[in-house]
Amino acid sequence: MAQRREFRWPQPLEGDEPRIWYGGDYNPDQWPEEVWDDDIRLMTKAGVNLVSVGIFSWAKIEPREGEYDFDWLDRIIDKLGHAGIAVDLASATASPPMWLTQAHPEVLWQDYRGDVCQPGARQHWRPTSPVFREYALTLCRAMAEHYKDNPYVVAWHVGNEYGCHNRFDYSDDAQRAFQEWCRERYGTIEAVNDAWGTAFWAQRMNDFSEIVPPRFIGDGNFMNPGKLLDFKRFSSDALKTFYIAERDLLAEITPGRPLTTNFMVSAAGTGLDYDDWGNEVDFVSNDHYFTPGESHLDEMAYSASLTDGIARKNPWFLMENSTGAVNWRRINYRKEPGQLVRDALVHLSMGADAICYFQWRQSKAGAEKFHTAMVPHAGEDSQDFRDVCELGADLRLLADEGLIGTRLAKSKVAVVFDYESQWATEHTATPTQNVHHWTEPLDWFRALADRGVTADVVPIRGDWDTYDTVVLPSVYLLDEANSGRVRDYVKRGGRLIATYYTGIADEKDHIWLGGYPGSIRDVVGVRIEEFAPLGDDHDGTLDHLDLTNGTVAHDFADWITSVAPGARVLASYRADPWTGMDGVPAITVNDYGDGRAAYVGCRLGRDGIAASLPDLLAALGVDAADETDGAGDVLRVERVADDGTAAFTFLFNRTHHPVTVPLDEDATLLVASLAGATDDGAAVTIAPNGVAVARR
Missing domain, CATH: 3.40.50.880 (Class I glutamine amidotransferase (GATase) domain)
Known part of the structure; x- marks a missing residue:
């Protein structure tokens, strides 16, 4: 079993108390500078204390090969830091600039039919390309050297959503890397033959050079299942190897700064082996987007619990979620009233000590212009922004009451x-x-x-x-x-x-x-x-x-x-x-x-x-299920301190009708979103999409 890296969490800016991190992806390079000061005013109003910067900024940071422009990035980081807002700084390697792919089209990944993924979106690079790796690490070095002493950068955001679009590559680079991966895993070609059952359909190989990726074999035919399973393992490992190369270079130059990369853990999000990747980050972070419809709350809680399992119950970071609709489904449903706050508190209840969104300000152009944000197109005078401010206040209160330092209680x-x-x-x-x-x-x-x-x-x-x-x-x-x-x-x-x-x-x-x-x-x-x-x-x-x-x-x-x-x-x-x-x-x-x-x-x-x-x-012989009427109406989650001095109970309404839930005698109701205590204070009534948080 792989050795896990020591857990390290982003520390607050000098002079600040530890807080639940709150904010989102911030793309100031999409906006004229006169918007920046208004952004910081609104961030302060909402209680934002951290933003992720530079994720897709390679072309802005290095407009031409070897020429770096850090001035704009220095200015915005300085403005943020002076306002008490920390920065999770990206390595900026997620999307290569046009000058790179025009000069080196060999870095573009190929699909299983041999078609080349052209630039025009993102993640059009192949993880096994030595050429792309050299350019990416050169950028990482320049970023690390320039920001190694910056007091406002509290963490490195390495890459972004690895494998979201380039999980599989079938190029010659990938073939060579797959052959080497098989050599390291199995040692001999006979061991590969045994693992893949190549006696079937005369697929026996005599040498590692005969190993090819599972490319197109004809419509309706069946790929060797052993090879296909190993190629999925290899593809996860190839991206992980690329991430580790970035991580290690950044860590060498900035050894005191924790590093992470954002996973995409969800019930159906099974592209990479995120539990294996969990060994390689200083702290686990995740991007999660809600499933519309009746499974919304449960799928979110399930995914957050799995993320907590990957983090081994250490605090983890919700790096992205949405305030409302996304832009990438066939139908992009809005969130119902109350769900912005409730959804964030689901992740918090399951062990997240950071709640962040994609993104801070909703884009006015580009492929994600209809993806909702903390500041929507409607601006400050909007229900979404009012909910963002409400959530910021809730997180400050919970931090003040001692939530930091607690973990998701272990279930039976x-x-x-x-x-x-x-x-x-x-x-x-x-x-x-x-x-x-x-x-x-x-x-x-x-x-x-x-x-x-x-x-x-x-x-x-x-x-x-x-x-x-x-x-x-x-x-x-x-x-x-x-x-x-x-x-x-x-x-x-x-x-x-x-x-x-x-x-x-x-x-x-x-x-x-x-x-x-x-x-x-x-x-x-x-x-x-x-x-x-x-x-x-x-x-x-x-x-x-x-x-x-x-x-x-x-x-x-x-x-x-x-x-x-x-x-x-x-x-x-x-x-x-x-x-x-x-x-x-x-x-x-x-x-x-x-x-x-x-x-x-x-x-x-x-x-x-x-x-x-x-x-x-x-x-x-298990006494686990609650057979009382309405036992399943509420999802009950607890966070507890290791020493037992504090416990926080989160109560989420799973129904479309109000639910009244008794409170423990020694419990104090702290947060009541679409909820309220009964007249005698002995219970709380929670409306649909509501949540209550009590401390005892």
């Missing part, structure tokens, strides 16, 4: 997420294209919340085996080490819930033989001979299965053919006899060592999981 339940299992389930030759890993952890998180349980979302490399109860939701890849962790965890008394499509293959995507789930079959106490995918794309196919507990399975079911002697069947299928599924076990629980393991052999969805949880947890 961990829901495990694995980037590589998601990558493996994306292959085009699987039992069903309707099932991938990432949806199942989110469903379990939401179903547990429906039962009054706020789970922690923990990466597969994290400490999930220290929790009272663990959910392994469609964790398709389980290598020997993690299979051993599962076995040891349950054996010593842990309570495990494993679902369909878990423990199917090892880290090479080689199937564990002998019946599914091969690597933990003894733990869960079931043996599956065949999958039974469900769908309606052909007339007469089985599109669902009813369970004896009243729930319904869709998309996927296991054909469980034997159950361990000591295992109990909690629910079975009801189906026509000709289907072969009537009476087949669907949910089981098995004693193993001092612990118990449940197995859910089908996709029940959020509602089906929530309905099954009471019996499931009871069979496991």
Whole structure:
């Protein structure tokens, strides 16, 4: 396991008290200088104390090769610093200038058909290009030397959203780097042949020079799954290697300044292995944009919890979110009243000690001109800016009351997420294209919340085996080490819930033989001979299965053919006899060592999981779910001090009607956005999109 860098957090400007960092991306180079003073006036009014500067400013900083213009950047940083606003300074390498790509078109990435990504947007560079790396590091050196003693720069913002647009590159540079990556990972070409199963379809290779990226192989054909999985690993590593080169140069020149880069952690944001990347930053930072519709709050809480897991419960930095609509969806929905403040406090509750937005002032030109900002097109006299000011006041109050220094309290339940299992389930030759890993952890998180349980979302490399109860939701890849962790965890008394499509293959995507789930079959106490995918794309196919507990399975079911002697069947299928599924076990629980393991052999969805949880947890001997009426109406999150001297309770309304929640006797209501205490002060009533924060 990779060594994690020592945690280091941006420190306040000299003479200032520690605060929750608050601000956003600031692009003064998009505006005439007469706007700058007004920006700082409004930042002061809103309580902004940090902005990220220079993220897309390479062409402004180095207008021609070797010619640097720092004057404008010096002036704005000086203005900000004198106003008490710290700077998170970018390395500015995210988007190369036109003069560079015209002189060196070989730095442009290529897609799997060989087409070149032309300049005209951003991230049109290939991470394995030695030419681009030289230019980028030259800029990093110039930036670091110029700002190494600047007292207003509190952190380095290295690159920006690596892999957002250049995750995959299939160029000759990438081919050479992929060959070397395989050499380092496997040592011999025979080990690569074994990992990729090249005996199939005569793909055996004699030398590392025969390794090529998974380029276009013809429409409707199937790429080697082992190669494709490794290329996704390589692509994450290639971008990480580029980031590390920037980071190390900046750190060498400015050793006292913490460094980060902004991840894109979300339920569906699985492009890079952000848990692996978490080893390489001084503090974790994340960009998160809301999912419109009914999953808005839950998906945000899930993603924030996963970010906290990647940060290993150290404070983390919300580097970007939106005050309202974004610009990049087919339909860019606005936020509802109250959601600007509530959404920020969701991230704060889950361990963020910084709340920032893209961006400070809404652009009047360019591709993101319709992306909302802290200062919208409507200006200061707008509801968004009033909400921005309200949030700034809330953050100041919470800091004054001691929130800084607290962490997200550890839940009793961990829901495990694995980037590589998601990558493996994306292959085009699987039992069903309707099932991938990432949806199942989110469903379990939401179903547990429906039962009054706020789970922690923990990466597969994290400490999930220290929790009272663990959910392994469609964790398709389980290598020997993690299979051993599962076995040891349950054996010593842990309570495990494993679902369909878990423990199917090892880290090479080689199937564990002998019946599914091969690597933990003894733990869960079931043996599956065949999958039974469900769908309606052909007339007469089985599109669902009813369970004896009243729930319904869709998309996927296991054909469980034997159950361990000591295992109990909690629910079975009801189906026509000709289907072969009537009476087949669907949910089981098995004693193993001092612990118990449940197995859910089908996709029940959020509602089906929530309905099954009471019996499931009871069979496991777990007292976790709250069965009182309305237990799932409120998402309850706690931050606690390590020494137990302070605890902050965040209460979020998950419904579209007002909810009244009792307050602890010793609790003081601090923040009430679309909420208010009852007349007796013993409870708080929270409106839709509302939040209340109490300290005890």
